[in-house]
Amino acid sequence: MAPKILFVLTSHNKLGNLDKPTGWYLPELAHPYHVLHSKTTITVASPKGGESPLDPSSIDASKDDTISQTFLKQNESVWKTTSKLDTFLGKAADFDAIFYVGGHGPMFDLVDSPVSQQLIREFWEAGKIVSAVCHAPAVFYNARLSDGTLLVEGKEVTAFTNEEEAQVGLSEVVPFLPEDKLQEASGGKFVKADAPWGEKVVVQGRLITGQNPASATGVGEAIAKALGV
Known part of the structure; x- marks a missing residue:
């Protein structure tokens, strides 16, 4: 039987206090989906359910x-018919992995979501793979396990870097910088590519994180490898 993965998308469509749209970032869903959809069964969820906003x-x-353009044309139903995230609470046993798709959207509706934090805890404590790419690893910064410890404490982790955020001009718009919070939560274990926008995928046992859009395929491949498919 094919492994089952829960993909998590944002429901947030406005970029902080700017009058600009945001959401999830196309290649960060398209590439992992491309790697995994023929080998696994993918279920897609978002906080509100229904259509998840594409940046x-x-x-x-x-x-x-x-890959991104083909996905855009052929797979609309993937992000337009998502299930509500809270319906998956208590169901980690039904899946083999959870994967958070990046984009600026998750910074506003998923990072401090009690539902998301509970899901992360349930998946991790059930022995499942927990993964994210780009801005989405920020959802792990404050995720605590049942014993009160932080999920990322003492673990190498990566995400969109301060330098990358500065280069896109949004350092003052996001609620916090993923690199700063993950560096703190992990105890100084944040790692990144040698240069901005370079590929970086970090595998720490069942915790898999990718730095940026260039890392999206690698994250998908790391999830596939961890699942043995």
């Missing part, structure tokens, strides 16, 4: 990315 800037940014 329009990511469509233009990946206009030359065949």
Whole structure:
């Protein structure tokens, strides 16, 4: 039987206090989906359910990315018919992994969501793979296990870096910088590629994180490897 993965998307569509749309970032769903959809059974959820907002800037940014553009044309139902996230509480046993898709959206509705934090705890304590890419590893910064310890404490982890955030001009717009919070929560174990926008995938046992859009395929491949497919 194919392994089952719960993909988590944002429901948030506005970029902080700017009058700009946001959401999830196209290649960060398209590439892991491309790697995993034929080998696993994927279920997609978001806090509100229904259509999850796609960051329009990511469509233009990946206009030359065949995988992303093909996904955009052929797989609308993946993000337009998501299930409500809270319906998966208590169901970690039904899945083999959980994966959070990046974009700026998760910074506003998933990072401090009690539902999300409970899901992360349930999946981790059930021995499942817990994974995220780009801004989405920020959802782990404050996720605590049943004994009160932080999930990422003492574990190497990566996410969108301070330098990358500065280069896209949004350092003052996000609620916090993922690198800062994960560096603190992990106890100084945050790692990153040698240069901004370089690929970096970190596998710490069942915890898998990727730095940026360039790392999305690698995260999908790391999840597949961890699942043995």
